[in-house]
Amino acid sequence: MATKSDEDRASSYEPSSAGSDESHIPDVQNDCCNPLEETKYIVSESMLMELFNVCRRCQRLATPTVHQRVGTMVKIAAECEFCGFTWLWCSQPHVGSIPAGNIGLSASILFTGALPSKFLRVLRCIGVATLTQRTFSNHQASLLFPVVARVWDRQQRDYVTRAEDRGKxxxxxxxxxxxxxxxxxxxxxxxxxxxxxxxxxxxxxxxxxxxxxxxxxxxxxxxx
Missing domain, CATH: 3.30.160 (Double Stranded RNA Binding Domain)
Incomplete structure (x- = not known):
């Protein structure tokens, strides 16, 4: 049975990005809300680029480009053609070092019992940027299974406590x-x-x- 110190260490656990296509991702946190509970939308790339055609500093013409894609996350770099100001924009917050949308997608596939190969193929068929099956397997082994085991252990301990308090x-x-x-x-x-x-x-x-x-x-x- 896990001790309290074990749970404290587990709560701060972050999976390694070795062997995944999510390496070299900056550690960005969003403390305002739970990123996994936010509503998500499917946005076409051309419509998204229109949001970065104007410089944030001088309000003149800027040139946006796709800087990086990591699963469901996209990072856009924009540079002003007049003042030279550049900035980066990321489409998702991160949980630890992993884009929140990637973790949410892997968790949704596992917890709903869907077949990952078919689910990911559907997304690719309609042109939605998504994970590879290898990344899903890495999330499953290094993050999701340990979380399931920890929650299950906690529920068992809670039940034992309730059974003792029941006194019959x-x-x-x-x-x-x-x-x-x-x-x-x-x-x-x-x-x-x-x-x-x-x-x-x-x-x-x-x-x-x-x-x-x-x-x-x-x-x-x-x-x-």
Whole structure:
């Protein structure tokens, strides 16, 4: 079971950009709001460039260019043709060192159960800048799976606390699924549920038959 210090370290964890197409990204933070909860829009590049045709300093003609693309993020550089003033604009805030839209897209694919190859192909077919499947896999392994595990551990600890405070015997039920068409029947998942609260207590991947009985005992011991 994770300690408080483990969670403190995990909350400040930032995945490495090694092996990803998101290297050399500046660390930009947006403290005003949660960037993952903001509304997003699909904007054509030609319409976006119209916003940078005017110099911010002298209000005269400027020349914008696409400076960098990183997944769903675009960075635009603009230079005034008269006063020489230049500036950079980024389409997304960053979470750590990763564009927030890229993390949000990877999380949406994983948490909705969508197939990443098909989902990303749809975006590419309509011309939307998007992630590569390799980047999605990096996000999944280095960021999303650890977050899911941490939330699951926290929910289990909260349940144990509630069960102790309840101060009465628990009514626990369990069931396992060991076979489905096209899959091996040697292993299965076994779930235990608090029948009064309707809360899933634990899920384990086990071998069928004998291991199911051991899982029932282990899950019951964990709660009690």
């Amino acid at each position: 015997p628990l009514v626990i039920g369990g069931d396992g699924r060991a076979d489905s068409p096209g899959h091996c029947a040697k292993f299965g998942s076994y779930s235990t549920i608090d029948l009064e609260e309707g809360t899933v207590i634990d899920i384990q991947l086990v071998q069928v038959m004998i291991s199911f009985q051991r899982t029932i005992l282990c899950c019951t011991t964990m709660v009690l």
